[in-house]
Amino acid sequence: MIKVLMAMRHGVLPKTLHVDDPTTKVDWSAAGVRLLTEARPWPETGRPRRAAVSAFGVSGTNAHVIVEQAPELDAAPRPADPAPAPVTDAPAVWVLSAKSAAALVDQARRLRDHVLAHPELDPVDIGYSLLTTRARLEHRAVIIGSDRGELLAGLDTVIESGANVGSERVAVGRTTRAGRVGFVFPGQGGQWAEMARELLDSAPAFAARIGECAQALEPHIDWSLSDVLTGAPGAPSLDRVDVVQPVLFSVMVSLAALWESFGVRPDGVIGHSQGEVAAACVAGVLSLADAARIVAVRSKLVQQRVIQAGGDGGMASIAEPVERVEQRLAQWPNRLWVAAVNGPAAVTIAGDVEALTVVLDRCAAEGVWARRVPVDYASHSPQVEPVREPLLAELATVTPAESTVRFHSTVLNAVAEPSQLDAEYWFRNLREPVRFDAGVRDMVERGYRALIEVSPHPVLAVALGQSIEATGHDVDDVAVVGTLRHDDGGPDRVLLSLAEAYVSGVPVDWSVLYSGRVPRRIDLPTYAFQRERFWIDTADGVSAAGNTERALWASVERGDLDEFATLLAADDERQRESLGVALNLLSNWRAGQDTARPNAWRYRVEWIPGGFDSAPVGGHWLVVLPRGTAAAEPARTCLRALGEKGAHPTVLELDTAHPDRTALTEVLATADGILSLLALDDRPHPEYAALPSGLAATMVLAQALSDTGNTAPLWLITRGAVRATPADAPAAPAQAAVWGFGRVLGLELPTAFGGLLDLPDEIDESISGAVVSALGNTAGEDQIAIRPNGTYVRRLTRDRTRGPGAAGWRPRGAALVTGGTGALGGHVARWLADQGADHLILISRHGRTAPGAAKLADELAACGTTVTIESRDITSAAAMTELFDRQRAAGHPIRTVVHCAGVSQPRALGQMTTASLAEDMAAKARGAVELARCLDPEQLDAFVLFSSGAGVWGSAMLAGYAAANAYLDAFAEELRERGLPATAVAWGAWSGDGMGADEVGRELRRRGIIGMAPERAVRELHRVLGNAETTSVLADIDWERFLPVFAAQRTSRFLDAMAREVAAEPVEEDAPARLDGLAELPGRERLKVLRKTVLQQAAAALGYGDPDALAPKATFQELGFDSIAVVQTVRRLAAATGLRLATTVIFDHPTPERLARHLDAEIAAQATTSGPAAVGIDAVTDWFRGLDPADAEYAEALDRMRRLLAEAVAPVAESTPGNGTATDVNDLTDDELFEFVDTEFGLS
Structure with missing residues (x-):
């Protein structure tokens, strides 16, 4: 049917396909019919074109439809006296709809591209055509604009934000069921x-x-x-x-x-x-006349008989249930009344002004929202009784209909x-x-x-x-x-x-906007079908690598004997048999090389049931809500639960678009706890489309809390940020970004950050109770998901899953690498070329002018791969659309995309701005969204997102970067759920000239993050793709180094499994000898040795060769200490001295000189309690207490001890000045005697 309609429209009869050998059971020469072996014109003849379409059912039923060409439609003649439009000079209105949210975005994209390609089109004609030639489907968008630019901007808003649109010119929604x-x-x-x-x-x-x-x-x-x-x-x-x-x-x-x-x-x-x-x-x-009489006469009587008569009345609103308000008013009989019940927790009261003032003051003291209503009389109360009689008289003629x-x-x-x-x-x-x-x-x-x-x-x-x-x-x-x-x-x-x-879903007659106009129906893009596929693809063959050595190893990895033999020029069968044995041996060896070390690189995030004890949650809790969102419902349940557990919660509504950091600082200064629901506002920021408003506001909230110096715990509430159970929906990227950001808050605000709590869609009393338990948990859990079936906590574990590995995936056709001229992009490009990619498209900010780009292009071309290097802004919808469209038009659609681009600018929390956070999110998150928008699901083999471990466990001074990477991990889940082969890999550091190079690499190694060899890293990536994994964590971590540094200021339960793997540090055999040696030194000599030791260990931690370069009286901060240097120095000093030292010792004694004096005092104190004399006294005391007081031996030993003590104490007693009295040990009881010994010998 579609074929016939298109033939009529274009006046061409298309060629009949697949009939190269027509059936012989038809006499084609005599039947009066023939097959169209070639396309032929179908000209106009003055009569309508007609065609027949036949269909045969499996049971033999035949359906035969005759189709006739529709007559041309002339523009409707303008009415002689057109009815006026309800709104004159109205802006243009474009109405879109689709069967799904994704299709709606595609509809907007297709329309935008069409309008850009046809600048001559009248916006009014477009609006009229959309209205009169398109169905009204479930997912809808309306764009309003006074000119073409505003309308195109509205389409961009729909494309970029989808259903999360909050714009003065755009409305997007989904129709509810009819009602x-x-x-x-x-x-x-x-x-x-x-x-x-x-x-x-x-x-x-x-x-x-x-x-x-x-x-x-x-x-x-x-x-x-x-x-x-x-x-x-x-x-x-x-x-x-x-x-x-x-x-x-x-x-x-x-x-x-x-x-x-x-x-x-x-x-x-x-x-x-x-x-x-x-x-x-x-x-x-x-009737209008009766209604006007009622409102005018009644308001006039109120003015005359209540207000002007001197009534002392007023009204106020209170955010409490009516039952609680009635309890308040019970103290004011005949003075205050409930005037209106507006909602479950919204009540208006009316009555005497004096009583209202008292109630408002009490509400303020209790943290209950209450405000005076700006009226000067008490409506809906006995104060309006004077109006009754005259009003009834005036309205006697009112006649309802x-x-x-x-x-x-x-x-x-x-x-x-x-x-x-x-x-x-x-x-x-x-x-x-x-x-x-x-x-x-x-x-x-x-x-x-x-x-x-x-x-x-x-x-x-x-x-x-x-x-x-x-x-x-x-x-x-x-x-x-x-x-x-x-x-x-x-x-x-x-x-x-x-x-x-x-x-x-409300029926609106948009056609009235065109009353008095003569708009035209014009051709517009057809429906954006989503083209879901339900068949299994077969892998194409992989072309040989251009380089012989690389091709040889590629054949080993694949176990491809034919290619292996061809490359080694083995022609006869005997040679092939021998090579088969060699191939098996090499394959096994190669697999061992690949997996021996990378096995230790593979991690995954798991959620385990979390049971923990909880301390009472009390004090003043501030619950922060995003204004104008649906956060009120979870807030109410949390407020109720907090109140029931003894806390005193209050609500603060925040404008997430423009939060006031200074004003927040004043509010947060006195809070005992903060529960932030700002993350629930995942609408795009009005100034930065790639930045969720809730994330931006969360940043300002955390900055304000840091400004106060208040250590009240800040907990961030999200919904759907994580996939904690198989029943959960994929993680929502905008919500997940807040988790990435929050993990960094735990490092930068170690004493003020409470944690992250993810809630389900439905919140009941059990959920809110679990929230309060989580807030007070004493287990140190700070990454928690609460679900209807229980509470879960987040853990990093080894990934020991198996799968087909590298053999399960090969690149086909064209591959795109963003950040392609950078170090990582270059390694990925070489790997894709080795694996048989026909055409590599490398895009970056600088394109061919990037350092090393020309050399990389030559290297890839030598492998037999076509290479295109361009400068492109991946956050630009137009730039990405043009690139993908060009490739499709050339017959080389992009089948593989590896998104390596991204920037990380270290910034402390206090130095971040909304603009800098948006910049961090743009390249990673916005770039990924734009790429995904351009992908063709039918032709896509892989969409790889390069994420980072910073988004998995957090990294100080990289809050924005961590948020962007957490967004990518969740975005991969979302895309995979939609049927796209998306994979996010959270990488550690790469060695060579990549992320782990130079000073950065040395710093990472100090932290326990080891650079991964790029060749092995890309092979691991190949394994991930072959296993069709959605998310993976690949990093080489020295946990023995990493954990003490990472948890120096705050424990991390997330890394519990890794902590268990790290064996307890062996006790150094020479520690006691060192301690003994130090203790025996004279005080001045010991301090000199300790001062030198502190400077040596500090220099080692900072990487200085000469300890004399450090000033003993400079603060460790002035010397350049960070958390890593602190942890390493403390550990080395503990090993050198044998002392138990807390990490905070450097903060308590902040210069090498003061730290050395502290160590000296500690050693002296321990020598007093553990020297030879003390050890001997301990032995005598233990022996003496083991005697039976009834034995004669006990009495004898006690007598000897008293004589010994009398001799020892006598010189002290003689030298006691003033009127002090010496202790007579003969007068002491047994217990008093032992207490005296402990005191005198410094053993207490």
Whole structure:
């Protein structure tokens, strides 16, 4: 069918394939039909083209369809009197949709490339064609732009961020299941000066309804609605209740009309306080005239009879459940009342100002969020009783009408019948509590799946989300959408709100935007099919290596006797048999060479069940939330659990886009613990698309904590950052980046960092309880995943898995290496050439001008490989798209990609900036995303991401680099889940001219990180690819060196398995002799020896040949000590002196001179307690205590001891000055005697 349609469209009959030998059972000469052995034109004849398509089922059923050419469509004639569009001079709107999130991104990419290739296209025509020629699928995006540049930027946003879009011009979402649409009308609080003024000129539907409202209000007010909205001189202030309520009513009713002009009509309405008047009007239960009378007359009576009458009332909001608030108000009978229950933990109270002030002060003291509402009367309380009688009289003529739109009453807590909305109801609406929370829950249970707040500012969004979650539904199950925003009340804002509703599944009639226009339908890119494959690929043959020696060893590694014999020119069968034996021997030897040492390189991260003791968690805990995200739900459960365990938690909401480090420092200074949920905001940073906002904010939070000097533990909460159990989804890259960052915090803030906690999607009381237990764990666990089936902790273990290894993978066709002209990229390129890659494309920042690039190209070309070296920015979508498209067009698609590029600029935490963190993330993470975007799953053999051990265990001063590498590891999991052969290898250091060269290499070796030979490293990489591993850790670590340095300031349970492998250090046989020798030296001589020893060991740790180059009175910090030098010096001094020394001894005695004096004092003290005299006394004491007091031997020994002591003490007693009294040992009891001995001989 598709073939016929395309033939009709292009006027060409295509050649029939696979009929080189037509059947002889058809008489082709007489049948009047013939096969198309060649393509032929299908010209226009004045009649429509027709064709038949036949299909035969397996049972013999025949389906025969006749297809006729469709007539040409002329542009629709312009109506004589077109209806005006709801919004005039509106920006262009491009509507996209797809069956999956990945396809949606591809749709955006295809459209962007098409628009870039056709600059002549009108954005309005594109929008119209997208709207009228495309289906409405589940995953949706809407881009709004005033010009081509804004629209293209919007497409880039979708491409770069996918479903995580937070933009003023773009809405992306996934439609929820079909359900009812509800309009929500708030009370006061959302007003602002000249709100919606722009819509008076740009939205005819809105302006017309405002005019009707003004006319309906006119008999009841003495001011102009238009003047208030436009800010005309002399217009009354919105501070007056009798002004703000009629104006808000008019704006809300008119905004509802604007929504309806786009085809969005409510199935039900709900109002909060005075918002019920607008709700009833929009529902059709009240006429506009009656609704205007109610809002104007009632607000005027409140102004006259309550406010001007001197009522001392006010209102306040408290973030607590209503039950707790009622307990607070029990102390204030007849003075304070619950005025509204807005959400599960959002209550408004009303009453006397004095009592309100006391309650607010108490809440502040308890860390409970509470704020005064800016009104000057106590609505929904007895203070409005004076209004009742005159109001009932004024509203006696109000006549409700029947309506098909449900009115969800927050007075009755039910769907109200129209007849119930009489004058009495509208007084109760003012006097009784607002049951908004219950009303919203009822709507959700009744199947509402979109709640649109029709107001100048969305004041109820948080309460709506909380009430939705309280029903047991996920917050994403019900779309919550606003209309306008404070100081953002124009047509662009309206269109974005419509877009947000549309991408959530609300039907929007976008066609009304084209009323009065004559747009054209134009050709646009077709659907971006994802082309999933479900068959097994067969490996292509591998071409011989160009170099004879390399080719010979390659044949040995493969066990390829034919190639082995050919290379050695062995022709006869006897020679081949002999070579077969040799080949087996060489293969075994080669395998042993490859695996003997690299076996020790292979590690993997595992999650094991974690059981640990937990200490009580108390004090003031600060729970930090990202503003405007779904983090409130886990925060609430954690808050509750912390409170139940005795802590006093408070909430701090943070703007993750622009956190204030100075302000945070003030808040964090007094905290006893910090629980950060900032990581849950994984939206792109508004200024740096490659940087998750939550990660950037976490950095600032940690910096602020460091600035305070407070050692309160900082715990970072994530969701889905790790795959702790087989049931878990792949790790989310943006969340995983926070774990990489956090591991470095543990090294740079050793006393202030608590750890990392990953939570599941669903959080109940057991999960929150496990969180609190983890916060107080005494086992030193700081990398914890909490799941419904238990708690898991992270460990590094040896990887002893086996698989097909190198024989399981070979490169085919073209291979791309990013960072290809660098040291690592060069090694990878040589290896790919050896393995048979036909074409190598090496890209880097400098391309052919990079040092050594020309030599590398010549070397690779000599192997018989085509080489292309280019300068490319891998973070540029356009640059990567052009490269991949060029290769496909040339018939050499890229089948293998090795992403080696990346930069690491060491920076201490305090010196990092958002820009530097974004730079660290860009090349690694953003580059990987752009590469993945360009990959063709059908032609891809391998996508290798070069990660780093810094992301696995952390590395001081490389927090951004660690975050980027942790992102890559998780990204590989995500891609593998999507069916792409992605592999991330977290490397240690390479030797030679790579990562482990020169001073860097020497420094790494000092830390216990040994450089890996590149030839063996690439063979290990080959094994990883052959085993189709998703993530792997390959590093050569001297754990005996590495562990003491790494854990100098903070223990690492993550490396427990490695610590167990390290044998206990052997006790040096000469240590006691050294100690004895030092102890016997005179004090001045001993100090001289110790001073020299300290300087020698310090010089050795710093790599100095001459200890005299070090100043004895300079601080170790001034001498250039780091944590490695500290650990090594302490260990050497402990071995030289035989003393037990804590690592902190150098910090406690921070110069060589002071450290030497400390060692001298320690040795002197030990000599006192362990010299010959002390040893003899210990022996006598043990013998004496072993005697039976009843024996005669005991009495004799005791008598002798007393005489001995009397003789020893007598000279001391005689020299005692003043009126001191010497001790008479004859008067001592046995126990007192032993205590005296210990004291006098310094043994206590």
